[in-house]
Amino acid sequence: MxxxxxxxxxDGRLIVVSDDLSSYLEVDDIIPTLQMALENWExxxxxxxxxxxxxxxxxxxxxxxxxATLCAAPLPRAYHWVDGSVYLNxxxxxxxxxxxxxxxSFLEEPLVYxxxxxxxxxxxxxxxxxxxxxxxxxxxxxxxxxxxxxxxTSANEAPQHIKLVLIANDISLRNLIPGELSKGFGFYxxxxxxxxxxxxVTPDALGDAWDGTKLHGAVNxxxxxxKLGNPDAxxxxxxxxxxxxxxxxxxxxxxxxxxxxxxxxxxxxxxxxSCCLAEVRTIETIETGSPKTPYMSFGDKVAIDMFDAFxxxxxxxxxxxxxxx
Amino acid sequence: MxxxxxxxxxDGRLIVVSDDLSSYLEVDDIIPTLQMALENWExxxxxxxxxxxxxxxxxxxxxxxxxATLCAAPLPRAYHWVDGSVYLNxxxxxxxxxxxxxxxSFLEEPLVYxxxxxxxxxxxxxxxxxxxxxxxxxxxxxxxxxxxxxxxTSANEAPQHIKLVLIANDISLRNLIPGELSKGFGFYxxxxxxxxxxxxVTPDALGDAWDGTKLHGAVNxxxxxxKLGNPDAxxxxxxxxxxxxxxxxxxxxxxxxxxxxxxxxxxxxxxxxSCCLAEVRTIETIETGSPKTPYMSFGDKVAIDMFDAFxxxxxxxxxxxxxxx
Numbered sequence: 001m002x003x004x005x006x007x008x009x010x011d012g013r014l015i016v017v018s019d020d021l022s023s024y025l026e027v028d029d030i031i032p033t034l035q036m037a038l039e040n041w042e043x044x045x046x047x048x049x050x051x052x053x054x055x056x057x058x059x060x061x062x063x064x065x066x067x068a069t070l071c072a073a074p075l076p077r078a079y080h081w082v083d084g085s086v087y088l089n090x091x092x093x094x095x096x097x098x099x100x101x102x103x104x105s106f107l108e109e110p111l112v113y114x115x116x117x118x119x120x121x122x123x124x125x126x127x128x129x130x131x132x133x134x135x136x137x138x139x140x141x142x143x144x145x146x147x148x149x150x151x152x153t154s155a156n157e158a159p160q161h162i163k164l165v166l167i168a169n170d171i172s173l174r175n176l177i178p179g180e181l182s183k184g185f186g187f188y189x190x191x192x193x194x195x196x197x198x199x200x201v202t203p204d205a206l207g208d209a210w211d212g213t214k215l216h217g218a219v220n221x222x223x224x225x226x227k228l229g230n231p232d233a234x235x236x237x238x239x240x241x242x243x244x245x246x247x248x249x250x251x252x253x254x255x256x257x258x259x260x261x262x263x264x265x266x267x268x269x270x271x272x273x274s275c276c277l278a279e280v281r282t283i284e285t286i287e288t289g290s291p292k293t294p295y296m297s298f299g300d301k302v303a304i305d306m307f308d309a310f311x312x313x314x315x316x317x318x319x320x321x322x323x324x325x
Numbered sequence: 326m327x328x329x330x331x332x333x334x335x336d337g338r339l340i341v342v343s344d345d346l347s348s349y350l351e352v353d354d355i356i357p358t359l360q361m362a363l364e365n366w367e368x369x370x371x372x373x374x375x376x377x378x379x380x381x382x383x384x385x386x387x388x389x390x391x392x393a394t395l396c397a398a399p400l401p402r403a404y405h406w407v408d409g410s411v412y413l414n415x416x417x418x419x420x421x422x423x424x425x426x427x428x429x430s431f432l433e434e435p436l437v438y439x440x441x442x443x444x445x446x447x448x449x450x451x452x453x454x455x456x457x458x459x460x461x462x463x464x465x466x467x468x469x470x471x472x473x474x475x476x477x478t479s480a481n482e483a484p485q486h487i488k489l490v491l492i493a494n495d496i497s498l499r500n501l502i503p504g505e506l507s508k509g510f511g512f513y514x515x516x517x518x519x520x521x522x523x524x525x526v527t528p529d530a531l532g533d534a535w536d537g538t539k540l541h542g543a544v545n546x547x548x549x550x551x552k553l554g555n556p557d558a559x560x561x562x563x564x565x566x567x568x569x570x571x572x573x574x575x576x577x578x579x580x581x582x583x584x585x586x587x588x589x590x591x592x593x594x595x596x597x598x599s600c601c602l603a604e605v606r607t608i609e610t611i612e613t614g615s616p617k618t619p620y621m622s623f624g625d626k627v628a629i630d631m632f633d634a635f636x637x638x639x640x641x642x643x644x645x646x647x648x649x650x
Contacts, residue, residue: 010364010580039335077404077580079443082513103508113510114439118404118580129576130477151650152455173576183428185438186511188407192576251454251498251517255335255402255443325476 012072016052023063071198073120081117083261086239090266093282110239121195126323135174136296139264140275143168149254158245167197197315213240229273337397341377348388396523398445406442408586411564415591418607435564446520451648460499461621464589465600468493474579483570492522522640538565554598
């Protein structure tokens with residue numbers, strides 16, 4: 001089943017979207033928002049699946065044309081957005097670029113930070129910044145959305161709590177990071193609102209691409225139409241989403257609608273490119289002594305997309321233009 | 326005006342509470358939850374004030390007896406909880422205790438971290454932990470709740486966005502902090518759910534104690550009935566709430582219902598004691614070479630309270646017992 005939220009109020013208006021993202025059906029009579037659906041998932045999911053089945057069996061008769069530009073983020077605001085950094089290749093390279101050392105525990109437990117969740121932006125909304133000198137960068141990631149997860153959930157128990165999978169662009173202001181991290185309390189100003197793919201997908205609808213704890217497949221990232229990378233999200237993911245859930249529930253429960261991110265996808269195989277400019281710049285520095293590729297400028301356009309075996313977009317494309325606020 | 330949320334569902338049930346916290350009136354006919362009230366503040370506030378006025382003028386005729394044990398946190402979950410550390414005396418002492426250095430920028434801009442907001446706990450709910458060896462500590466703080474605040478809000482424009490003031494107990498797991506902060510991404514496991522005073526108060530109802538950007542008055546903290554401290558919240562607050570708002574909106578807007586904390590209150594005058602055990606232990610280490618006071622044990626009871634000129638509790642007492650989960 002595929003779900004999206006049309007722009008409407010603070011929480012959007014939930015719809016079910018056809019597998020090929022061509023059409024949608026309203027579900028207002030079942031539940032108005034995705035947040036409410038997640039809070040009542042056991043009860044609501046079968047009804048949403050019935051609606052989805054009727055959409056799939058007869059996409060043209062009753063459905064409306066799906067238009068990703070009318071979508072907010074699947075959760076336009078959330079109570080919890082926690083983002084990991086579980087692709088060690090990315091961790092290694094980006095730390096090298098800012099002269100930071102790898103945490104001693106990087107092989108034993110996932111690294112996470114708590115992100116801003118009160119304002120999450122749609123896949124086609126602009127990336128707003130006051131100043132290009134902030135070092136505006138993208139980060140293509142996989143994310144999952146959970147129901148209520150008790151404190152102390154083990155990695156074995158975790159997969160059942162993953163209700164939806166989607167793509168995130170965890171926008172980062174690179175030049176604000178060193179000053180902020182040197183203070184010791186983590187990111188805040190350096191992480192403006194994150195954007196998400198128009199569509200969130202239930203794990204079963206991902207077929208073999210979802211193995212219960214990881215999503216497999218190439219994540220295609222470009223800037224201004226130029227390919228930046230197409231690494232496989234299932235390759236070199238050192239900690240999976242089940243291990244992330246175990247980590248983030250060690251001392252607290254998660255409320256329904258928690259979004260958990262993987263951190264920037266990165267493969268050891270350099271021919272697969274990168275999912276953020278910081279990594280590109282680090283590789284340039286390693287290879288040539290200095291970074292050549294600038295961070296993003298006003299007017300630049302980022303695109304992030306994943307395709308199924310038939311070449312259809314799975315989650316819909318994230319496509320954002322950087323704009324002066 | 327004083328507001329509280331009775332325990333009910335995920336978001337509580339908003340009520341108006343009398344100035345002396347003796348009685349309350351329901352407001353379901355106006356708005357069901359505090360989150361919704363904040364989203365529609367301009368429209369809803371006058372109606373809530375009318376209800377509050379009728380409660381104050383005739384507290385016994387129609388009102389019900391207020392009981393803080395029936396209260397959730399004023400916002401039982403929020404989309405944004407950002408906590409500062411703006412009492413430099415505390416920053417200095419606690420860093421000394423964990424062998425960390427003061428950030429270079431500590432006098433130029435506030436230090437903040439993004440806390441978990443999906444589950445916030447009521448003033449009389451237990452502090453749950455699996456293990457005493459985590460180093461369970463309290464942190465008595467002042468917090469404010471805002472409406473929608475645009476990105477780039479200046480300290481001058483900020484005070485108008487402060488709709489409510491309350492007290493927080495930002496529970497910290499001290500022995501998890503060094504490992505977590507050494508990874509560079511800030512707190513996560515070391516900050517389990519925060520608790521809040523039963524009652525949140527509009528700035529005007531605080532009289533002279535609220536100067537537009539700071540709350541003045543002694544915050545009384547005890548453990549098992551033994552006084553830990555009574556520092557003045559308005560003394561030695563190096564950055565005020567307006568400056569905090571300017572800082573946290575530099576690169577992103579705040580959604581309605583954002584809670585901003587001051588960090589542990591701390592006065593330079595040591596006769597005023599401390600608002601957390603980490604500070605007590607640091608002072609012991611400075612004075613005697615080693616910490617004497619342990620962190621909290623299962624069964625310990627924390628109390629935090631502030632009183633008006635008549636000796637009435639302003640926000641209601643936070644009173645929590647540490648329990649094994």
